[in-house]
Amino acid sequence: MKNQTEEIINLNRTKLNEDLKKLENEKTITQSESKQIHERLNSDLDYYLKHQDIDFAGLEKMFFETTKSFENIKVNQSIFLMIMSTYGNITSQIAMRQFPMKQEDYAIQTQLNNVMNNWFDNYQNDSEKIADLISQINKQKQTKIYSDISSSEYDDIISTVNSIKNDTAISDDELKKILTEGMLKYCNKSNESNLAILNIYGGIDRIKKLGIDKQLSDIYQKKCTKPKELSYSEIKQQVSSRFKMLLTEDMITQQNFENYTKTIIQDVEFCEKNTDKTQIKAQLLSSLKKLKKAELDTEDREAITDWYFILSQKSEVDIKSDLNKWLYDFDPN
Numbered sequence: 001m002k003n004q005t006e007e008i009i010n011l012n013r014t015k016l017n018e019d020l021k022k023l024e025n026e027k028t029i030t031q032s033e034s035k036q037i038h039e040r041l042n043s044d045l046d047y048y049l050k051h052q053d054i055d056f057a058g059l060e061k062m063f064f065e066t067t068k069s070f071e072n073i074k075v076n077q078s079i080f081l082m083i084m085s086t087y088g089n090i091t092s093q094i095a096m097r098q099f100p101m102k103q104e105d106y107a108i109q110t111q112l113n114n115v116m117n118n119w120f121d122n123y124q125n126d127s128e129k130i131a132d133l134i135s136q137i138n139k140q141k142q143t144k145i146y147s148d149i150s151s152s153e154y155d156d157i158i159s160t161v162n163s164i165k166n167d168t169a170i171s172d173d174e175l176k177k178i179l180t181e182g183m184l185k186y187c188n189k190s191n192e193s194n195l196a197i198l199n200i201y202g203g204i205d206r207i208k209k210l211g212i213d214k215q216l217s218d219i220y221q222k223k224c225t226k227p228k229e230l231s232y233s234e235i236k237q238q239v240s241s242r243f244k245m246l247l248t249e250d251m252i253t254q255q256n257f258e259n260y261t262k263t264i265i266q267d268v269e270f271c272e273k274n275t276d277k278t279q280i281k282a283q284l285l286s287s288l289k290k291l292k293k294a295e296l297d298t299e300d301r302e303a304i305t306d307w308y309f310i311l312s313q314k315s316e317v318d319i320k321s322d323l324n325k326w327l328y329d330f331d332p333n
Helices: 004-025 031-050 056-069 077-095 103-123 126-143 151-166 172-186 191-208 213-223 232-248 254-273 277-291 298-315 320-328
Strands: none
Touching (some): 004 031, 004 077, 031 056, 031 077, 056 077, 056 103, 077 103, 126 151, 126 191, 126 232, 151 172, 151 191, 172 213, 191 213, 232 254, 232 298, 254 277, 254 298, 277 298, 277 320
16 A cells, blocks of 8 residues: 555656656657656656655765766756656655654755756856746746736847847846846836846846846835735735746646645635634634645745735734744644
8 A cells, every 4th residue: 555655756756747748749858858857757756765764965966866867868947847846746755754844854855956956057058047037937928927017018028138148249237237227117017026027137137147136126126115905806816826827837736736726715715705703713724734735935835924914914813923833833733
């Protein structure tokens, strides 16, 4: 009989197969490359199941051996995300291998993510990094997650980023001017959209090592406005949009997308229709407990915390300490 860890690992195998087939169909990788990636990452999962006491050093070694085995394959962002997902699946199981959670086990995920991101950062050249950035901008445009950034504005931004990618003779001073002017031109929207624009221009700043992150951040800060309280419908829209983007970027599974959105939107509707504070508090805390083990990064967990804080404020119930514990505490209960 399979234990829970093996079942979860096997779910990752299924997703891996689906993702590889998708890349094959898109002609992003060949059938031979797909087979090689499939065999290697499944081998890594097999190794973990046989050595569940593996530590950070062991995982780091396995990751580097895996990337070395892909020397004949051009690892693009899609392939890298598959590697990240596979190892993320392993580290999430490591985090829960003891109860209560041990901080050193929980920290392995962050440590390994840093190692993997640093590897990919060194693996890609500037042109490839900017190409990935353009791909991310296109996804934002397609999913319309930032509704106050128009299609024409996205097109202008993409055109600028493409020019930066293709013009190898452009000077650092010219680049700094382009990025600063872009921030001043487009950073005039909602705080969330302005942050997305900052991430675009800030991404180029980091790739090109221009050192103007403070100047760009200052422009963003000056444009920040005190946000008005979100309506229930706006919360639901934010929830759907954020998780849809994560699904599009293969950061969560379809099942996760459905579970997360259903849980949170049901709570929004519960708060909207009920006035009993005791019932509302119990409902919110029950859902937070369900969401505790969600495999999300810090930014997405903070978004969940914000939504539940807003719901608690609207319903006049106090769950601030519960939210802090949910976000920062290592104890899942």
